[in-house]
Amino acid sequence: MSVLESERVGTDADAPGRTARTEARPRQRSQRNWFVLFVLPAVVLYALVLIGPTVFSIGVSLFQWNGLTPPEWRGLRNYEILFRDPVFLRSLVNTLVILLVGGAVIFIVGFFFAAFIRTMRGRNFIRSALFFPFIASPIALSIVWGVLFQYRGIVNTLLGELGIEPLEWLSSENIFKMAVTGTIWVSAGLYLTILLAGIDQIPPMYYEVAELEGASAFQRFRYVTLPLSWDVASVAAILWTIEALKLFDFLFAFGGATTTMPPVEIWNSSLFVYGQTFGDQVPAYRFGYASASAVLMLLLFGVIVVLLRRILRREPIEL
Amino acid sequence: MKRSMARGTATAAALSLLLVGCSASPPDGSSGSGSEELVYWSMLTVDEPEVPILTAVFDEFEAETGITVNVQWQGRDVLQKVMAGMTTGNVPDLTDQDNNRLQGLLANNGAARDLSGLYERTVQGEDVTIGELVGDKYDPLTKGEDGAYFMLPFTLQPYVWWYNGANVPSLTDGAPSDWAGMDALLGELKAEGRAPLALDADHTDYDRAMVATAIVRAVGPGKLLEAVEDPTGDAWDTPEMREAVELFVDWAEQGFYAEGYDSSKWPAIQTEWAQNKADLLFLGGWTPNETRGYAADDMAYRAFNFPAVEEGGDTAVPVALNGFAIPTKAKNPEAAEQFLAFLYAKDPMSRLTTETLSLTVRSDIEVPADLQDIRDIVDQNAIYGVNDQVPAVVPNFDTTVFQPATQALVTGRLTTDEFIERMKTEQKQYWELNG
Incomplete structure (x- = not known):
């Protein structure tokens, strides 16, 4: 029972007698004080490390500032420039591609695997194996991804054994596609695990009844799995949206070499912010401009998350 | 209840004080003993071949002058850390990087000390100034728009x-x-x-x-x-x-x-x-x-x-220079200059050249065969950034x-x-x- 609930229960119980109510007041006040004492550090911390910097970034986005010399007022000029900056627009498109294409693949593959391995023996092992990339360091995985697919890498060596000419997986034209594929590989395990957790809660009798009724595998998925795991899937979709916005380490390590930034072809919104501030050998230190891009992306993804919540909202189904 | 509240508040206050106390000590670990310590943030990482040689030079420098070199092997992003510290004053006395970054980050933001005096300083144990040793060949890359030296070149690429x-x-x-x-x-x-x-x-x-x-x-x-x-x-x-x-x-x-x-x-x-x-x-x-x-x-x-x-x-010849700079907010720039006059002596420079295959700005040092061609190329041609x-x-x-x-x-x-x-x-x- 929470502090608030105990407070409410206490008040109701004491309601008939004025004396009892008077006696209860000091206890309520004391409980309130404890409540404030426990909650205050979290609120202060949240305000300091999240709300404060966000408000600060919004303020900085209206200035031209390199972090050292006094900031110069720019008003909305940073935002105007962003909408005409081809590098930002490309980063924005890349972010949306990662969100939509990556998301579609992750959820299709996730549902497929989840439905497929639901009844398999050794499914815990498969689940762990698929989850593994998510717990490994994205930096290490990006190196593995490069080693696998570079020209004289493992994949081309295996293809060579089959008599297939080596493919240029990591050429400038393909690098973004490979980065998105790698991102899917790294992230899919988490969403598969979340979806599996939701599907595990579905009582087997629903599947048994559906089978008796002659439902095909797709129909069982369409009429049993999907509706009964919808809540979990919608939470996973929102988590993926946030992850797609924040994606940084895998792209940075996969596309970059030593201390250089990855090519602009694979920049997403996070890499754009980094590229405009601390990235590359001689950092640009354009904090105002970078903040404006971060604020825009925050707004855009805020809208996307709200829309997603509305689109995915369903009446809860009692199992 | 009041007593337990008070005890809770006191504990929270004590914890806060403890945290404040922790953060009040200098993060660079300096003891604040002034001229007895030189804080150096290096572009090298601890596993690089230059590190054992430089560490030996630090010990020799301390034995000679009594000044301890407090070094942090920060790696290639060292200047980003220096720049972040410029607003708070938490900067080293000495740092190093290539001329592009030293110019773009320190010099162009007015954060690099003018090293003209250092160029006039005599190299430890030799009858020659640092400026005479380095010559004016690298001036286009080591002087800022105001004509002041923002860096002292050390090795060249x-x-x-x-x-x-x-x-x-x-x-x-x-x-x-x-x-x-x-x-x-x-x-x-x-x-x-x-x-x-x-x-x-x-x-x-x-x-x-x-x-x-x-x-x-x-x-x-x-x-x-x-x-x-x-x-x-x-x-x-x-x-x-x-x-x-x-x-x-x-x-x-x-x-x-x-x-x-x-x-x-x-x-x-x-x-x-x-x-x-x-x-x-x-x-x-x-x-x-x-x-x-x-x-x-x-x-x-x-x-x-x-x-x-x-x-x-x-x-x-297109050249990148690696070299040293002293931030304007350095607490002990004199010790930094003293150290550089010590480091530029023939012996430590020879060790670095031979053991790490680094071409230094001292062209009077014999270089290994692997570097002879680039020594000749630099000596026989003009250079540019x-x-x-x-x-x-x-x-x-x-x-x-x-x-x-x-x-x-x-x-x-x-x-x-x-x-x-x-x-x-x-x-x-x-x-x-x-x-």
């Missing part, structure tokens, strides 16, 4: 064509001196079934360095930077620029690069070069040090300067416009007209947005 003298013995008799000779050489190597050029094209820094060097050969030192700063972008559309760009279109068309150069991860192709699977590698003076761990047994590091466009044309200083002066343009275009060029995705048009259009747009 000339960008040259590297080859294995044992693998391409014909080159030791005479390297190409103009572009026609270079093309002929590449054609001959290709005809022999070899891979003439090694390039890790995913390393856009290397793509840009090679293209920028050719452009500077064609238009002259300082003119590439001028072209980049032209808000109309028209400066790209000249016969000289076209000639330089055409060189790379031709090399890609002829298939001079090692197979897979556009779809490998650095240092895959560099490794192939070191193992004699490709012949020429355009890279900085660090190449022997970086590749010797995996080089072929017969590796004999040889180098030649990027040829002039035509015989007798410009042959200035690699990439014509574009990354230092307009870093954002370099990252978002110039580097991507040069990568597209060397990987054969652009014709000469397309490259020129792309640079004109994107540069014009860049300056419209950022001018």
Whole structure:
């Protein structure tokens, strides 16, 4: 029972007698004080490390500032420039591609695997194996991804054994596609695990009844799995949206070499912010401009998350 | 209850005080003992070969002067940490990086101390000043717009064509001196079934360095930077620029690069070069040090300067300097200068040159055979800042416009007209947005 609930229960119980109510007041006040004492550090911390910097970034986005010399007022000029900056627009498109294409693949593959391995023996092992990339360091995985697919890498060596000419997986034209594929590989395990957790809660009798009724595998998925795991899937979709916005380490390590930034072809919104501030050998230190891009992306993804919540909202189904 | 509340509050207050107390001590670990300690944030990481030698020098310096060097091996991002500390005053007394970053980050933001006095200081145990030792050759790269020295160069990285003298013995008799000779050489190597050029094209820094060097050969030192700063972008559309760009279109068309150069991860192709699977590698003076761990047994590091466009044309060497700077907010700059006068003595410089294969600014030190070619190239030619200083002066343009275009060029995705048009259009747009 929470502090608030105990407070409410206490008040109701004491309601008939004025004396009892008077006696209860000091206890309520004391409980309130404890409540404030426990909650205050979290609120202060949240305000300091999240709300404060966000408000600060919004303020900085209206200035031209390199972090050292006094900031110069720019008003909305940073935002105007962003909408005409081809590098930002490309980063924005890349972010949306990662969100939509990556998301579609992750959820299709996730549902497929989840439905497929639901009844398999050794499914815990498969689940762990698929989850593994998510717990490994994205930096290490990006190196593995490069080693696998570079020209004289493992994949081309295996293809060579089959008599297939080596493919240029990591050429400038393909690098973004490979980065998105790698991102899917790294992230899919988490969403598969979340979806599996939701599907595990579905009582087997629903599947048994559906089978008796002659439902095909797709129909069982369409009429049993999907509706009964919808809540979990919608939470996973929102988590993926946030992850797609924040994606940084895998792209940075996969596309970059030593201390250089990855090519602009694979920049997403996070890499754009980094590229405009601390990235590359001689950092640009354009904090105002970078903040404006971060604020825009925050707004855009805020809208996307709200829309997603509305689109995915369903009446809860009692199992 | 009141007592327990009070106890809780007191505990929270004590914890807060403890936290404040922790954060109040200097994060650099300095004891605040003033002139007895020198705080040095290095661009090196602790596993690099220079570290044991420098550590020995620190001990010798302390024995000689009583000043302890409190070093932090910060790595290549050291200046970002220095700049972050400039607002709070938590900066080292001494730091180091290359001239592009020292200029772009420290000097251009007024955060580098004028080192003119240091240049007048006598080298420890020698009858010569640091300025006399270094000479004025590097002044264009070590002086800011105000004419003050913002850095003291230490080692230099000339960008040259590297080859294995044992693998391409014909080159030791005479390297190409103009572009026609270079093309002929590449054609001959290709005809022999070899891979003439090694390039890790995913390393856009290397793509840009090679293209920028050719452009500077064609238009002259300082003119590439001028072209980049032209808000109309028209400066790209000249016969000289076209000639330089055409060189790379031709090399890609002829298939001079090692197979897979556009779809490998650095240092895959560099490794192939070191193992004699490709012949020429355009890279900085660090190449022997970086590749010797995996080089072929017969590796004999040889180098030649990027040829002039035509015989007798410009042959200035693109050079990056690594060196030291003292932040304006350094607490103990005198100790930093004293240390540098100690470090620049012949003995420590010789040890660094020999054991780490680093070319230093002291040209009176004997160099190992692997560095002899680049020593000669630097001594016999003028120098200029690699990439014509574009990354230092307009870093954002370099990252978002110039580097991507040069990568597209060397990987054969652009014709000469397309490259020129792309640079004109994107540069014009860049300056419209950022001018």
